[in-house]
Amino acid sequence: MTLGRTLRMLALAGATAFPLIAQSAQAEPASRTLRAASDVGLAPFAMVNPDGGYRGFSIDLVNELASRLGYDDVNVMDVQFSSIFSGLYADRYDMILAPTDITRERAEKMLFTEGYMSNQLGVLMSAEADVEAPKALEGMTLAVNSGSVAEDWANEHQEQYGFDVQRYDQNTDAVQAVMSGQADANVTDSPAADYVAQQQSRLAVAFDIDTGSRVGLAFSKENRELRDRADHAIEQMKADGTLAGLYENWFGSEPRPGGAMTMISVGRGEPGMPGYELTFDQGRSTP
CATH class of the missing domain: 3.40.190.10 (Periplasmic binding protein-like II)
Structure with a gap:
């Protein structure tokens, strides 16, 4: 049995082993605005409203995430995917919101949350x-x-x-x-x-x-604290059904049982990838 498979089996055949719902990922952010980059136009993840605002699965996801992390506002920046990683390295935004496949090559250069969607x-x-x-x-x-x-x-x-x-x-x-x-x-x-x-x-x-592959949120290596808090919030959203509800609303069907949208992994990040940390403190409320 591989380490990755062992971790996923530990990870909860439900959220019973780690009572995530009752906990909070909220802590005082350094800035009151969460800056997130997305390739706007990739439907139904991020699309332009007639009034110029944005809507979509990823937009609802980041708004929910920001609320759980204690931010007052979200600034979603429209960035072409071909240049989205360089902007993260240059600290133009705090995270990549655009659906980003977790690959070993990418994980060598940035930090990912655990996967929130199978792809x-x-x-x-x-x-x-x-x-x-x-x-x-x-x-x-x-x-x-x-x-x-x-x-x-x-x-x-x-x-x-x-x-x-x-x-x-x-x-x-x-x-x-x-x-x-x-x-x-x-x-x-x-x-x-x-x-x-x-x-x-x-x-x-x-x-x-x-x-x-699985899709995760991406952060710079210098922003491990925010990655860890976001990872915890994603786990909460899996455990309380929020993530599955967002998926059903935008994709018109329930997520596959046992997939990345409902399965919670032990630790911080994507098991088996660079940047992953094995921890058993799933119930912590602050980093």
Whole structure:
């Protein structure tokens, strides 16, 4: 049995082992405003309202997080995903809110909370396309968001499956490339692909690609205290059903039982990744 699996089994087959709900992650923040970066336009995570404000799953998530951490306000900054990491390193914002897959390469450079959503990639194509597997993508053009795990997958498998890759600063532009005929498919996070397919009858998710990855909130290595407090708040949101409620509201279905949205991990961060700390103080209210 691996360490990661052991930790997940310890982590609660429910929140009974660690009574998180009754505790508070709140502590006095250094600033009254939580600064968060997101790639606005990636539906349904972060979208622009007609009045210029933002809405979406990630927006509701960060507002709930800020409330639990004791902030008065949230400043969500619209940052292209291709440059979102450099802004974190330069301390332009406190955290990356955009759905960010936890990979070992990224975890070497920044700190993650434990995963709050299981992720796979969806291949978004014309609803008339008859494609069911990556091998059928030969000769096609795939549109991806620069800097994303979808781009990583496309780079790794381009030669194997014989497709071309177009890269865009925002996934909305990649989707538009498919709708205009400039590309044959958009590869993106499957929740986003499913949402676009629901909104655009001309498009459908041809198939999913299982990456085995999980999505987490990202912080700079100098901001471990905030990462730890945010990690604790995410665990609370899993335990009291808030996170599952947000998912159901924006994605129209309940999260998969036993997935990252309901399973709580012991410690701080993503087990098995750099930056993870094994602790058993799940009930603490301050860092």
